[in-house]
Amino acid sequence: MVMGELTQKTQLLVIGGGPGGYAAAFRAADLGMDVAMIDLDSRPGGTCLFRGCIPSKALLFATELMYDARRAAAMGIDFCQPKVDLQRLRAWKEGVIDQLAGGLVNLTDRRGVQLVQARAVFEGSRKVRLTGSEITHFEFEHAIIATGSQPIPIPGIEMRPEGRIMDSTGALELREIPEALLVVGGGYVGFELGSVYAALGSQVTLVERGATLLPGLDRDLAKPLLRRVQESFAAIQVGTQVKSMVEHADRVDVTLEGEGVKTQQSFGRVMVCVGRRPNSHGLGLENTSVQLNDRGSILVDEQQRTADARIFAIGDVVGGTMLAHKAMREGRVAAEAIAGLPSAFDVRAIPAVVYTDPQVATCGLTEEQAARQGQDIRVGRFPWSASGRAATIGAAEGLTKVIGDAETGRVLGVGIVGRGAGEMIAEGVLAVEMGILTEDLALTMHPHPTLSETEGEAAEVFLGSPIHVAPQRR
Numbered sequence: 001m002v003m004g005e006l007t008q009k010t011q012l013l014v015i016g017g018g019p020g021g022y023a024a025a026f027r028a029a030d031l032g033m034d035v036a037m038i039d040l041d042s043r044p045g046g047t048c049l050f051r052g053c054i055p056s057k058a059l060l061f062a063t064e065l066m067y068d069a070r071r072a073a074a075m076g077i078d079f080c081q082p083k084v085d086l087q088r089l090r091a092w093k094e095g096v097i098d099q100l101a102g103g104l105v106n107l108t109d110r111r112g113v114q115l116v117q118a119r120a121v122f123e124g125s126r127k128v129r130l131t132g133s134e135i136t137h138f139e140f141e142h143a144i145i146a147t148g149s150q151p152i153p154i155p156g157i158e159m160r161p162e163g164r165i166m167d168s169t170g171a172l173e174l175r176e177i178p179e180a181l182l183v184v185g186g187g188y189v190g191f192e193l194g195s196v197y198a199a200l201g202s203q204v205t206l207v208e209r210g211a212t213l214l215p216g217l218d219r220d221l222a223k224p225l226l227r228r229v230q231e232s233f234a235a236i237q238v239g240t241q242v243k244s245m246v247e248h249a250d251r252v253d254v255t256l257e258g259e260g261v262k263t264q265q266s267f268g269r270v271m272v273c274v275g276r277r278p279n280s281h282g283l284g285l286e287n288t289s290v291q292l293n294d295r296g297s298i299l300v301d302e303q304q305r306t307a308d309a310r311i312f313a314i315g316d317v318v319g320g321t322m323l324a325h326k327a328m329r330e331g332r333v334a335a336e337a338i339a340g341l342p343s344a345f346d347v348r349a350i351p352a353v354v355y356t357d358p359q360v361a362t363c364g365l366t367e368e369q370a371a372r373q374g375q376d377i378r379v380g381r382f383p384w385s386a387s388g389r390a391a392t393i394g395a396a397e398g399l400t401k402v403i404g405d406a407e408t409g410r411v412l413g414v415g416i417v418g419r420g421a422g423e424m425i426a427e428g429v430l431a432v433e434m435g436i437l438t439e440d441l442a443l444t445m446h447p448h449p450t451l452s453e454t455e456g457e458a459a460e461v462f463l464g465s466p467i468h469v470a471p472q473r474r
Contacts, residue, residue, distance in 0.1 A: 005136040005137065006134060006135050006136050006137070007135075007136065007137040007138070007139060008036070008135050008137070008138055008139070009138070009139045009140070010034050010035065010036040010114070010138060010139075010140050010141075011028075011033045011034040011035065011140070011141045011142065012025075012028050012033050012034070012035045012036070012140065012141065012142050012143070012144065012335075012338060013035075013036050013037075013038065013120075013128065013138050013140035013142070013143045013144070014028075014035065014036070014037040014038070014143070014144045014146060015038050015120045015128070015143060015144070015145050015146060015147060015283075016037075016038070016039060016046065016145065016146030016147045016148060016315070016317075017037050017038075017039030017041060017043075017044040017045065017046055017115070017146075018039075018044075018045065018046020018047055018048055018049075018146060018148050018315065018324070018327065019045075019046060019048050019049075019315070019324040019325075019327050019328045019331070020046075020146040020148075020314040020315035020316075020324075020327030020328055020330055020331040021037060021039065021044070021046065021144070021146035021314075021315070021331065022037065022044040022045075022046075022104060022107075022108070022331075023327070023328040023329075023331035023332055023335075024144050024146060024314060024330075024331030024332070024334050024335045025037045025108075025111075025113045025331075025335075026107060026108075026111055026113065027331065027332045027335035027336065028335035028338065028339065029111040029112060029113050030111065031335065031336070031339040031341075032339075033335075033338070033339065035111075035112075035113045035114070036113070036114040036115075036116060036138060036140075037108070037113055037114065037115050037116070038116050038118055038119075038120045038128075038130065038138070039115070039116075039117060040117065040118075040119060041117065042117045043101040043102075043104065043105050043115075044101070044104040044105065044108055044115065045097075045100065045101050045104055046148055047148050047149075047169075048324040049097060049100055049101060049104075050097060050101075051168075051169040051172060052168070052169075052172075053324055054096060054097060054100060055093050055096075055097060055172045056168075056172060056189075056192055056193060056196070056355070057355050058092070058093045058096045059089075059093060059172070059174070059196045060192060060195065060196060060355045060356070060357075062089060062092075063195060063196050063199035063200065063357075064357050066082045066199050067199065067357055069082060071394050074394065075394070084177075084200055084201070086174060086176070086177065086200075089174065090173075090174050093172075093174075116130065116133050116135060117132065117133065118130040118131060118132045118133035118135070119131045119132055120138070120283070121282070121283060121284035122143075122283060122284035122285060122287050122288050123137075123284060123287055124287055124288065125287075125288050125289065125308050125310050125311065126139055126140060126141075126310065127139050127140070128140075128143070128284070129284075140310075141310065142310050142311070142312065142338045143310065143311045143312070144304075144311075144312045144313065144314060144331070144334050144335070144338075145280075145283065145290075145298060145306075145311065145312070145313040145314070145317055146313070146314050146315050146317065146327070146331065147278075147279040147280070147283065147315075147317050148278075148279050148315055148316045148317060148327075149276040149277055149278050149279055149316035149317065149322055150276060150277060150279055151167035151168055151169065151272070151273070151274075151275075151276055152274050152275045152276060152277050153167070153272065154184065154242060154245075154272055154274065156244075157242075157245050157272070158247075159272065163247055164247050164248075164251070164252050164268070164269045164270065165245060165247055165252060165269075165270045165272065166269060166270065166271050166272070167271070167272050167273070168189050168193060168271070168273055170271075171193045171197075171271045172193070176268075176269075177197065177200045177201050177202055178197075178202055178267065178268025178269040179202065179203060179268050180202065180203045180205070180234075180266070180267045180268050181194070181197050181202040181203070181204050181205070181267060181268065181269050181270070181271060182205050182206075182207065182252070182254060182265070182267040182269075182270045182271070183204060183205070183206040183207070183270075183271050183273060184207055184242055184270065184271065184272045184273065184274060185206075185208065185272065185273035185274040185275070186206060186207075186208030186210070186212070186213040186214065186215075186236075186238065187214065187215065187273060187274075187275070188214065188354040188356075189273040190206055190208075190271070190273040191206075191213075191214065191225070191229060191354065191356050192354065192355055192356055193271060193273065194206055194229075194233065194271070195229065195232065195356050195357065197271075198232045198233055199232070202268075203234040204232075204233045204234055205233065205234050205235040205236075205237070205265075205267070206229075206233055206235070206236045206237070207236075207237045207238075207240040207241075207242065207256060207258070207261075208236075208237070208238045208239075208240065209239070209240065209241050209274075210238065210239070211238055211239055212238070213226060213236070213238060214226070214354070214360075216366070216368075217354075217360060217362065217366075217415075218362075218366050218367045218368055218401075218415060220381070220399060220401070220415075221360050221362065221399065221401075221415045221416075221417045222360065222417075223417075224358055224397045224398065224399065224417050224418070225354065225356055225358055225360055225417060227397070228356075228357065228358060228397070229356070237256075237258055237260075237261050238258075239258050239259060240256055240257065240258030240261050241256070241257045241258060242254060242255070242256060243255040243256065243257050245270060250268075251266045251267065251268060252266065252267050252268075252269065252270045253265075253266050254266070254267060254270065276316065276322055277295070277296060278295070278296050278297050278298070278316055278317040278318070278319060279316070279317055280292055280296045280297065280298055280317050281296065285298075288306075288308045288311055289306070289307045289308035289309075289311075290306045290307055290308050290311055290313070291306065291307045293319070295319060297317065297318055297319030297320075298313040298317050298318050298319075299318075300312070300313050300314075300318050302344040302345055302346065303333060303334070303337035303343065303344050303345070304318070304330050304333055304334040304337065304345065305334075305337065312334040312337070312338065313334075314327055314330035314331050314333075314334050315327030315330060315331070318330070321350050321352070323350065323352065325350075325351070326347075326350055329345065329347060330345055333345045347433075348364065348432055348433050348435075349363040349364040349413075349428070349429045349432035349433055350363065351363040351425045351426070351428075351429050353421065353422035353425065355422060357419075358395070358397060358398060358417055358418045358419055358421065359416075359417070359418065359419065359420065359421040359422050360415075360416070360417045360421060361415070361416045361417075361421040361422050361424065361425035361428075362413070362414070362415045362416075362425070363413060363414055363425055363428050363429045363432055364403070364411070364412050364413030364414060364428070364429075364432035365377070365403055365412040365413035366403070366413055366415065367379060367403060369413075370403065370412070370413075375405075375412075376405070376406040376407065377403055377404065377405060377406055377412065378403075378404055378405075378406045378462060379401055379402070379403050379404075379462070380401060380402045380404070380438065380458045380459055380460070380461035380462025380463070381399060381400075381401040381458060381461060382399070382400045382401070382454050382457040382458040382460075382461055382466070382468075382469065383398075383399055383469070384396050384397065384398030384399060384400070384418050384451075384454060385397075386457075386468045386469050387449070387451065387453070387454050387457075387468075388448070388449035389448075389449035389450050389451050389453070390418065390419075390451060390454075392449065393419060395418050395419040395451075397417075397418065398416070398417055398418020398419065398421070398451075398454070399415075399416070399417050399418065400414075400415075400416045400418075400424075400454035400455055400457070400458045401414070401415050401416075401458055402414055402428075402438055402441065402455070402458040402459050402461075402462050403415070404437075404438045404462055408437070409437045409438045409439060409462070409463075410435055410436070410437055410438075411428075411431040411432055411435075411436055411437065411438055411441060411459075412432065413428075413432065414427075414428025414429075414431065414432065414455065414458075416428070416454075416455075418451065419451065420451055424451060424452055424454075424455065427452065427455055428455065438459045438462045438463060439459070439463060441455065441456060441459035442456055442459035442460045442462075442463055442465070444456060457469075
């Protein structure tokens with residue numbers, strides 16, 4: 001050993017402390033393994049907790065309260081115009097993060113997982129070098145790579161930590177509420193964070209290079225959200241490219257290219273949300289047998305095992321759907337596989353939620369996917385305009401639909417747009433995972449009046465026996 005270097009040994013080394021990483025570490029510890037977890041942050045949680053899911057949803061909830069205050073006027077309840085104290089709002093958001101991070105630190109300690117703040121680089125299939133820590137090396141029997149992903153920048157556009165051109169991480173810091181904000185990217189992140197800034201007072205312009213906003217969503221689910229956003233955003237422009245950006249002390253001058261688009265515009269800030277890429281480079285994977293695809297994602301099998309038998313990978317770094325709950329399930333699978341349990345990632349329905357107002361939630365097969373695959377399906381749609389509960393909360397713009405196999409009636413997918421859709425989709429996930437029939441969903445008694453009964457109602461529409469809408473003629 002070189003003088004001044006400290007090497008430790010562990011059964012399992014988890015690189016990355018996000019939802020996938022800590023889920024893997026906790027499960028492995030519960031199975032009796034000696035576990036060390038390496039992360040760049042001093043506390044577990046990763047991008048989801050500190051720079052993504054949790055802070056964005058906290059801010060979206062706060063802005064939802066502002067929308068609700070405006071809606072109340074139609075019910076005869078008038079509130080004063082909301083006054084936003086940006087410093088207190090930031091403090092509240094940070095308090096939420098600190099509370100959850102503290103809980104994860106406590107769980108890490110109670111399980112005996114060693115947490116080391118450092119950067120890890122593989123020197124081989126059994127050893128990593130650490131930088132930023134008193135421990136310089138870890139030798140391990142198995143390792144799990146859970147290094148996540150990072151926002152994709154626009155080529156040639158520099159994003160500085162204190163600059164006016166931001167990625168989603170910078171946008172969540174809420175340094176200021178600009179009078180005019182440009183959002184580049186028409187995916188769910190752009191809509192979520194754009195909605196936050198619009199509610200707080202910014203004139204938001206969203207541009208998307210492609211022809212479709214919210215790609216991957218069926219158009220009937222996207223339509224109510226797009227209608228609402230068109231009311232709150234200053235402009236939404238598809239088929240529009242950013243050709244250049246010039247940052248000044250007080251603004252960003254942007255050159256746009258697209259049909260009917262004003263070419264030269266200025267904004268107080270610009271938020272770039274054009275996707276994410278896996279954090280697979282700079283890990284020393286060339287010193288192992290781990291293989292990457294052409295997108296930089298680590299290739300794994302159904303047990304999350306890489307081409308190197310001692311190394312597993314989970315979460316955003318393996319590509320596919322980049323969601324925290326998928327990473328957590330993969331983390332459990334990897335830990336159990338290492339422990340010798342018969343575990344594999346065989347999920348049939350990965351739920352996805354857009355936390356805008358209204359929310360959009362989906363799981364399983366979409367109509368667009370079915371069309372591409374040539375699959376014979378039937379769809380039961382139940383509009384929330386026929387829902388008693390939706391009427392009582394002013395949410396009649398919603399829709400619930402059930403997608404089923406045309407011959408067998410087996411539930412293949414569920415889609416919901418409306419208030420609380422993210423909380424409701426779990427029933428759809430269970431339906432798809434269990435392979436139940438639409439008849440089973442229709443016969444499941446739902447409480448009245450609730451939004452959840454719209455799932456049963458949609459199944460009744462599928463079967464041709466609805467109560468609260470006229471049956472479809474076949």
